[in-house]
Amino acid sequence: MLALLALAAPRLITAAPLDLLAMSEAEDDPAERPGENFPGSAFFFAQGAFDPVPGTVGRDSQHVMALDAAQTAPAMAFRGLTALDSYRALNCLTSAIYYEAGSEPEDGQRAVAQVVLNRVRHPLWPKSVCGVVYQGSERTDYRCQFTFSCDGSMARMASAEGWARARRIAVQALSGLVYKPVGLATYYHTLAVRPDWAAAMRPVAVIGAHIFYRPPGVDGTPAAFRAAYMGRETQSGPARLTTSAQFGPALGLSLPLPSFAPDIPAAAAPLPGAEPFLPQSAIRPEYRNSGRPLI
Template identity: 60%
Template structure:
């Protein structure tokens, strides 16, 4: 018996259904991995309810470079039994040698006193609100620069380098932006001074290694991409030089022990060329018609003309006598 056209149509429909089923399964296998996480997150959102807490790290406008480290759960919570000053968060970014453990001794008591004060100022104004580790890291950067040929070989020279600039482009901005005009908090100053004294006595903060630069995580300066990130300590990220300048061999300069300055350098203002001063000089050059003889000989049109408005030219003259005033 020959198959009819109806049986052929039934078989064709069956084949089409099988093909559609296989195509659907293949598409589901491809799309499912992408849909499951979203569905899971949606289900979690429904379980948490409309007032659920939203992680700040998920909000683009609340992020900054390195913010994920600080949005971690309990990132700022001190460890049990410790104070805020003792707690810290350190994130290692690269391995490298630590600085040499050696004291920085001034040649005289005055030199030692100045070195301590200068390093205390750097710690206080750069990391006054940081935990002890954050302050030790800043102190280590200052002392690393003292031993590197790219910077002065004195503590105060490094701290106040460029403080004479009027464009706030000094090495440590607190030394030229007016921050030192504020009276320091006595308790915070005492803590910074303790950290400075320990660092000058030879204590090394190893997590930042040979770092010579740092900046807060809220900014990303142009020079950061040319250096090697070492660690994140508190609110700062620390960098070291790349190549030979960042190796232990480069930090070979000996501390001079001589502190020739105790604070910021005097400001140097460089006048802009070609700009007329806004105030005329008080003493002017004598006019060629200043003598009476020259005034008589000179034509009237050559004499200096008055610049006072007509209605004010009689200002200051005595009033006429009332007896002679016409009514």
């Protein structure tokens, strides 16, 4: 009996304090609270994860987590051939900033704007701002490059204050102000999803609620950004749908090019009270707070 007590005594002495310590840490750590977790949220609570990153627009940033040594995108002013071309480019870029990152801090909005302009300069994408923003918007399978252009988001009225901020950032980006932390990124997605194409890309930075990527190989180097902006904008909004088919049955189709849109399962159940024929979120309910601004 004495031998057994000698073996068990250390466990009896240390078990209670360790359990109490674990409970205390769980209560103090916001990462352990129900409803405040989502895929990729761990780095938000990591010490030093958002230490200021030099090189942002005139100041250090508290919303950027660098993942790679970002190479600055080539600087260029995007000027339309006519006043109408310039107006369309500004309106299209403002729409992308507002609907993709309207609740983000300015760093997140500038990053989205830079990705659009990076694509304009890259030979793999259309050679106009509106062409990049609304690429694939004629599709009915939600595989447009920016989901807001084909999922009904533009039906909601923009707030005057939010639109003015997005427009100001768009003006600065089109005038040639390069947002350095996003580097040569041409892809991004929210931290709440993990699309299949992400594994093949090189992560550049986490900015706000999005993670940004550049392509591997030559396509992700400065030499690839050689396309000139011709200044011609032939559209000012989403393209017309190419088919009259209802949205629901088309969810399983895929694009030959990677898309910003996450893979949406064909059997995704509609949310309670959702409007018919509108795209249904594939994000689990407990993860839908991931788009909250980091301010």
